[in-house]
Amino acid sequence: MFSARLPEDLHSNPLTRALRRLEAGGISFIDLTVSNPTRVGLCYPKGLFNSLNEASSDYEVHPLGLPTARNAIATYLRGGAVKVAPQQIVLTASTSEAYSLLFKILCNPGDEVLVPQPSYPLFEHLTRLDGIVSVPYRLEYPGLWSIDLDSVASAISSRTRAILIVSPNNPTGSYVTNTEFEELTALAKRYELALIGDEVFRPYPVATAFPPQPSVVDSGAPLAFSLGGISKLLGLPQLKLAWVAVSGIDSVVTETLARLEIAYDTYLSVTTTVQRALGSLLESGHGVHEQIATRIRHNFGVLQRVAAEVPSCRVLPVGGGWSAVIRVPAVVSEERRILDLLENHRVLVHPGYFFEFPEEAFLVCSLIPEPEVFTAGVARLINGLGRVPVT
Ligand SMILES: Cc1ncc(COP(=O)(O)O)c(C=O)c1O
Secondary structure, eight states: OOOTTSOSOOOOOHHHHHHHHHHHTTOOOEETTOOOGGGSOOOOOTTTTHHHHTOOSOOOOOTTOOHHHHHHHHHHHHHTTOOOOGGGEEEESOHHHHHHHHHHHHOOTTOEEEEEESOOTHHHHHHHHTTOEEEEEEEEOSSSOEEOHHHHHHHOOTTEEEEEEESSOTTTOOOOOHHHHHHHHHHHHHHTOEEEEEOTTTTOBSSSSOOOOOOGGGSOOSEEEEEEEHHHHSSOGGGOOEEEEEEESHHHHHHHHHHHHHHHHHHOOSOHHHHHHHHHHHHHTHHHHHHHHHHHHHHHHHHHHHHTTSTTOEEOOOOBSSEEEEEOOTTSOHHHHHHHHHHHHOEEOEEGGGGTOSSSOEEEEESOSOHHHHHHHHHHHHHHHTSOOOO
């Protein structure tokens, strides 16, 4: 009766069952997987949402987005050294929707896109839901995460349409370097592939004195897309506004925008209200961005300090983003480890396999919880990691 776009087996896994048991027993735990910025005690300025109330009952339709909103994004991007004209910017309701629309204009059913591994777990669902196939290429860790460029080249087939890159990557925190962009662009040119760069965490470098990192927009690829959004930039996922900046050879960009316009006109999912409010949100929401940026740096410092107490655990370096990765001894499986941490130490972290790390054992934690909560959670985590769970 159903399509193969969703997995056949929808049954819960041991972790969701453990979470349900705790919930049923009214037992609390510290959640170090939280990714919802509206639930971590950030201070949203009074009046931030006023511009939404000012919107009228008028419905203004522009398939690619209102010119004022596209201008506001172009201005913001320029501040981060990304130069694209407002006409090259397209609004979407979310990054997920951006992926879906790009897949629709680039791929036929059964076509392939290359995705990094380890990375954002949603790629499998996003591609399957659009009837296409995600083919992994590897990130390797010889002391710093980098793209295994041979694995990219060997993953390309006659059905490949695009290479996805996430910079900085979730959860490894690694930015794509200039050299990697050069190699990826050479492949994109040779095989006529688009580069799709997920740059939602680009504005979150962990080091303070960090020069802006290269963007896919400047890669020189014949067709490149940079994805961003206020969900991460301003901690406002509830307003559903993201964007795609299109760059490349002029004639290809023009053709792409014409095709995107038809696809977007079919859905028109970004509200007039949020588009009209965007300029003001970008201005008055800057403080929220700063709070998150300060918090991830602070929390990462706490994690490094506390984890240093357990020599067998190693916090991997993070270039940017909202996550940190901890390498732990693979004396028990990641699943056993996270269940032990949850059930016996009352702290929740992600297992590495959730992101398809090449081997065990890695744990991933979010860097955006409130500092007091984060510090308490890390203390539980490190205490738990200091003991080997009974298998
Ligand atoms: C790499 C990456 N891209 C995109 C998203 C989602 O962005 P949005 O809320 O705009 O759909 C996430 C969410 O965690 C993410 O990790």
